[in-house]
Amino acid sequence: MRICVHKATKRILEMQSGATPGTLLKNAESAGYSAADIEEREVDEAGYQAALAADPVELAQAAALAALKAAREVKAQDFLDNLPSWAAVKTAIEGATTIAALRVIVLKLARVVYWLARDKAD
Amino acid sequence: MANNVYAFTALTGGAAGALDAIAGAILATGDLAFGIADGKILAYKFDSTSSATESSPEIIAPDSGNGRWLLATNHYKMGSFTRVLNAQDGNVSYTGVGFKPSALIIIGSISGTKYFTVGLTSAIAGGVIFVFLSDSNYGLVANRCVEFHSGAAAEGASLASFDNDGFTLAWANDAGGINATGSCYYLAFR
Secondary structure (H helix, E strand, O other): OEEEEEOOOOOEEEEEOOOOOOHHHHHHHHOOOOHHHEEEEEOOHHHHHHHHHHOHHHHHHHHHHHHHHHHHHHHHHHHHHHOOOHHHHHHHHHHOOOHHHHHHHHHHHHHHHHHHHHOOOO | OOOOEEEEOEOOOOOOOEHHHOOHHHOOOOOEEEEEEOOEEEEEEEEOOOOOOOEOOOEEOOOOOOOEEEEOOOOEEEEEEEEEOOOOOEEEEEEOOOOOOOEEEEEEEOOOOOOOEEEEEEOOOEEEEEEEOOOOOEEEEEOOOEEEEOOOOEEEEEEEEEEOOEEEEEEEEEOOOOOOEEEEEEEEEO
């Protein structure tokens, strides 16, 4: 594959899997880039991944996705912690004989409802 | 100079009867080869100037010498490209297809997101179905073949031309486009 990179920012302007040499340079120049500011090169998959790892926009997007994934994992774990199974919930409610025990159950249920309503931890 | 015609019973491996066993030194641009391999009838044309990466069955490199056998009976080509989705509007050429297409299928997304676009185009008409990221509903646009849409901003493309070795897309953004890179796969039909 071939990629075209803006040298100063390391932003990947374009990737094409099978382009003939010079195609990406011509595309970038048509978009207003100066030939001196850009570089076209052929890379393998590892080289492409290395270029992505140096691209600031791709890095920011990867960080945002990682944060989103982490938040989803926290949400999933909160669900598991508070609603481990229907049997556990049923047993807890049927076995609750004090206000304190009921408060524990209500707090667990409220935790899950809060996640569902607001889609955030706090 | 008249071109030579060769026959083969295998594509690679270098054994007698294989296409790659024919020495590059005796081949000239325009030479033809016909044969059966993997149960298919295949035809190749030799290009002595090509140094393309060998990729059977599309591209076969002689085990000795220069040049490449290029599959002449290929009716489609799959490839990929990326697009910065807030780049300046304009035409972008995609090359290396190996023939002048007559139709395209393009699907795309932004990795790790719910952006999705699937579009078709011929020289006469095109259309795309895509997902609005804001509410995950589907949208559709006639005469475009790619559309990334956040709900508030978008970047899309229509066919500008089919070219001898690929195609050109006319990209345009709405409301400044999207600050991300879209990745697309295409299937080009001869």
